[in-house]
Every structure is written in structure tokens, then in C-alpha cells.
Amino acid sequence: MTSQTASRAVVIYSGGMDSYTVLHRALREGHEVHALSFHYGQRHARELDVASEVCQSLGVAHQVVDIRAIHGLIGASALTDATQQMPRADYAEDNMKATVVPNRNMILLSLAIGHAVNLEAEICYYGAHGGDHAIYPDCRPEFVERMNDVAAIANYTPVEIRAPYLHASKDDILAEGLQMGLDYANSWTCYLGEALACGECGSCRERLQAFASQGLVDPLPYHMQSSRTREV
Amino acid sequence: MTSQTASRAVVIYSGGMDSYTVLHRALREGHEVHALSFHYGQRHARELDVASEVCQSLGVAHQVVDIRAIHGLIGASALTDATQQMPRADYAEDNMKATVVPNRNMILLSLAIGHAVNLEAEICYYGAHGGDHAIYPDCRPEFVERMNDVAAIANYTPVEIRAPYLHASKDDILAEGLQMGLDYANSWTCYLGEALACGECGSCRERLQAFASQGLVDPLPYHMQSSRTREV
Numbered sequence: 001m002t003s004q005t006a007s008r009a010v011v012i013y014s015g016g017m018d019s020y021t022v023l024h025r026a027l028r029e030g031h032e033v034h035a036l037s038f039h040y041g042q043r044h045a046r047e048l049d050v051a052s053e054v055c056q057s058l059g060v061a062h063q064v065v066d067i068r069a070i071h072g073l074i075g076a077s078a079l080t081d082a083t084q085q086m087p088r089a090d091y092a093e094d095n096m097k098a099t100v101v102p103n104r105n106m107i108l109l110s111l112a113i114g115h116a117v118n119l120e121a122e123i124c125y126y127g128a129h130g131g132d133h134a135i136y137p138d139c140r141p142e143f144v145e146r147m148n149d150v151a152a153i154a155n156y157t158p159v160e161i162r163a164p165y166l167h168a169s170k171d172d173i174l175a176e177g178l179q180m181g182l183d184y185a186n187s188w189t190c191y192l193g194e195a196l197a198c199g200e201c202g203s204c205r206e207r208l209q210a211f212a213s214q215g216l217v218d219p220l221p222y223h224m225q226s227s228r229t230r231e232v
Numbered sequence: 233m234t235s236q237t238a239s240r241a242v243v244i245y246s247g248g249m250d251s252y253t254v255l256h257r258a259l260r261e262g263h264e265v266h267a268l269s270f271h272y273g274q275r276h277a278r279e280l281d282v283a284s285e286v287c288q289s290l291g292v293a294h295q296v297v298d299i300r301a302i303h304g305l306i307g308a309s310a311l312t313d314a315t316q317q318m319p320r321a322d323y324a325e326d327n328m329k330a331t332v333v334p335n336r337n338m339i340l341l342s343l344a345i346g347h348a349v350n351l352e353a354e355i356c357y358y359g360a361h362g363g364d365h366a367i368y369p370d371c372r373p374e375f376v377e378r379m380n381d382v383a384a385i386a387n388y389t390p391v392e393i394r395a396p397y398l399h400a401s402k403d404d405i406l407a408e409g410l411q412m413g414l415d416y417a418n419s420w421t422c423y424l425g426e427a428l429a430c431g432e433c434g435s436c437r438e439r440l441q442a443f444a445s446q447g448l449v450d451p452l453p454y455h456m457q458s459s460r461t462r463e464v
Contacts, residue, residue: 063304070297074347074349075350102345102346105386107343110341111302111335113335114333114334138387140385142385147382150338153372154335155334
């Protein structure tokens with residue numbers, strides 16, 4: 001850490017494994033990190049508790065912003081509405097569209113950029129990655145590029161959006177995090193947010209696949225114990 | 233109105249005279265209009281009451297979204313913090329920067345775009361105009377252009393941002409509204425939001441100047457009665 005030259009950075013930190021890795025990467029790059037989590041009515045609000053615990057143990061500034069008031073505006077998805085069935089499928093499959101929240105990342109990034117301007121931070125990190133590209137338009141490289149174009153001029157001071165894993169797979173992210181010595185028991189992934197991870201939603205599947213690719217067993221407890229090691 | 237061919241449009245409608253005119257323009261263009269107002273902690277929340285009354289009398293769908301939870305995130309400006317002094321100056325002057333809310337229009341547009349996607353609306357109107365350019369970066373043509381670039385690809389369906397008065401002055405907007413037969417007693421402008429308009433904040437000054445340019449007296453009641461006709 002080079003505290004003398006540290007610039008401030010906002011990290012959008014959901015509590016999931018991608019943003020957990022991004023958080024540590026931003027810290028290792030020497031930034032004074034301000035983590036930001038959003039309560040948008042996700043069924044897996046459990047990830048927010050995990051995020052708070054991690055920030056507390058790292059001594060990182062952390063704000064959780066309750067934006068549930070926007071629900072009436074953007075409608076429900078399977079992520080936020082417990083009456084909808086959570087698709088049990090891989091991310092690339094069409095029925096994963098049930099998990100799309102309208103304009104989600106533009107909303108979250110615009111709030112994070114406002115936070116950055118307020119803090120005089122120059123950078124805003126978020127954890128989009130390659131595995132998201134098929135189903136989420138707001139995780140694709142052209143989205144990040146165009147958001148950067150507007151973030152450069154929307155305020156008196158420019159803010160740079162960094163998505164360090166934009167072209168990485170979940171496997172790559174896990175591999176990098178393990179190299180950094182991260183313990184992924186401190187992250188939460190399952191979209192259902194129950195006491196045990198389901199092992200079947202798109203998010204669990206991708207996570208399990210990443211651990212399998214490293215020849216490792218995920219340290220999280222799963223509802224179906226067989227999930228931890230199953231071939232996905 | 234051509235209800236058979238009407239496409240849906242979201243109008244960001246603050247209750248001020250610009251968005252009041254935009255609202256009517258969108259209606260005259262034949263859209264099924266969904267008006268959207270934000271309670272972001274503005275001292276002039278009175279404008280929201282005016283907005284509700286107007287929509288009710290027009291039979292236009294209207295939602296007011298309370299986004300005050302984001303306050304801790306983006307900090308206070310003279311617009312939202314009653315302990316700060318409201319600048320009594322013209323818009324182009326430097327001390328009007330006290331009214332800048334970090335990343336305000338990117339935040340509001342991103343929520344409006346989410347609303348549009350949810351409603352299957354293709355267009356999102358907002359009332360940026362030429363008089364805002366000097367002080368608010370997020371009212372300038374390049375901001376609208378770049379927001380449009382990202383709004384085109386952030387979701388499965390593109391949303392077009394329209395700012396019909398982007399190159400117009402307040403005078404031009406008033407002139408067009410008067411031609412449409414609008415009664416500007418149904419709009420609220422003053423940043424202070426007291427029972428009577430102050431006549432001295434940047435927003436009042438610009439409004440009074442527009443009425444003066446038309447050789448008219450503003451129908452709103454002012455704290456300083458002389459304001460209504462004074463040369464600004």
C-alpha cells in the first residue's frame with residue numbers, strides 16, 4: 001500500500017465472489033477504498049451481511065444504500081420477487097432472462113459515480129465479467145465503454161469506471177483471488193439467499209464450476225451436499 | 233392524439249416550467265405519457281404537489297419516487313440542505329455551483345430509463361435547456377448525446393432520451409408553452425419552496441426574465457411583489 005499516493009476509489013461491492021475479489025484488488029492497487037452496497041430488494045440480501053462483515057474486518061469504509069423505493073418503478077424480476085421461480089440453469093440460457101433487473105447497472109453505477117464525485121474519488125470499480133455477457137447487456141464491454149464516455153463529462157470532475165474482470169471468466173477471477181490468498185467463505189453467491197446455497201441457480205452453478213475447474217471444493221455450505229463437488 | 237399509434241413515453245416531470253412544457257409537448261406528439269417525479273430531498277418539494285395536481289387534472293399516469301435514501305451517498309447541496317444559503321444570482325454565475333447535486337441527471341435518467349424498460353416505453357423526455365449549460369454539466373448537449381449512446385445498448389430494448397429544449401432558452405420554452413395555451417400558474421420554479429416564490433434565486437430570476445421578455449407578468453405570487461415585473 002502506498003498511502004502517500006493513495007487515490008480514493010468507490011467499489012460497488014455486492015458481497016458476491018466477483019466484487020469480493022475486485023475489492024481486494026482495489027486495496028492492493030493502493031486505493032483508499034469506499035465500498036458501496038445496494039439493498040434493491042434482492043432475495044439474497046444475505047450477501048449484504050457478508051459484505052458488512054468483510055468491510056468491518058478489513059477496516060474499509062462501507063455504506064449500504066436502501067434503494068427499494070425504486071421497486072415500483074422498475075418492476076420485479078426473479079431476483080427480487082419471491083413469488084417468481086428462480087431459473088435453475090446456466091447463465092447463457094435464455095430462461096436466465098428472468099433474473100434481469102431493468103437498467104440495473106446504469107442505476108447502480110450512476111449512484112456510485114455520484115458517491116465518487118461527493119468523495120472526490122476518481123475511480124469507480126465494479127465486478128462485471130465475461131460470464132455475464134450473454135444474458136446481461138449492462139455487463140458487456142460496450143456498456144462499460146459508453147458509461148465511461150458519459151462519466152467523463154457528467155460532472156465537474158471525471159470519474160473512471162473500472163471493470164478489471166470485464167474479459168475474465170469466473171474461473172480466472174477465482175484463480176486470481178486464490179493467488180491473493182482470499183478465503184471465499186467470506187462471499188455469498190446464491191440468488192435464493194437461504195441459510196444454505198441452493199447449488200442450482202445460475203449463480204451457484206457458475207461458482208461451483210469455477211471451484212471444480214481449480215480442483216477445489218467450495219467452502220460454502222450447500223443445500224444439496226452433492227452440489228459441492230458435482231460436475232456442472 | 234392518435235391513440236391507435238401512440239407509443240409510450242416517460243417524462244421526467246419536476247413540476248417546474250420546463251418539464252411542464254415538455255409534458256405537454258410529449259402529449260401533443262401523441263404519446264401515452266407516464267410522468268415521473270423524484271423526491272430527492274429538494275427544499276422545493278412543493279413542486280411535487282404541483283406536479284401531482286397537473287397530472288391528475290390531465291389524467292396522466294404519475295409516479296413520485298422517494299429517493300432520499302441516496303442522500304448519505306451524494307451529499308448535500310443548497311437545493312437539499314436548508315442550512316446552506318441559496319445563492320441569489322443568475323445561473324451563469326459561479327456561486328450557483330452551490331446548487332449542483334453530484335451526478336443528478338445521470339441518476340434520474342438511469343431510473344427513468346429503467347422505468348421505461350419496465351413499461352416498454354421507447355422514449356424518455358427530460359427538460360434540459362440552454363440556460364442550464366453554463367452551470368450544470370449534465371444538462372449539456374454532449375451529456376445527452378453520450379447518455380443516448382449508452383441508453384441504446386444497456387437493455388434488451390433501446391430507450392431514446394429526448395431533451396426537446398436542449399438548445400432553447402427559457403424565453404423560447406415559455407413562448408412555445410404560451411402558444412400551446414399553457415397556464416404557468418400550474419408550475420413551480422422557486423428553489424426555496426416557500427408559500428411565495430422568492431424572486432431572487434437563480435431559478436426565479438430566469439423565470440422572471442422569461443416572462444419579462446414576453447412582456448408578461450408571471451401569474452405566480454412572489455414574496456417581493458415588485459419581483460413580478462422587475463427588470464432582472
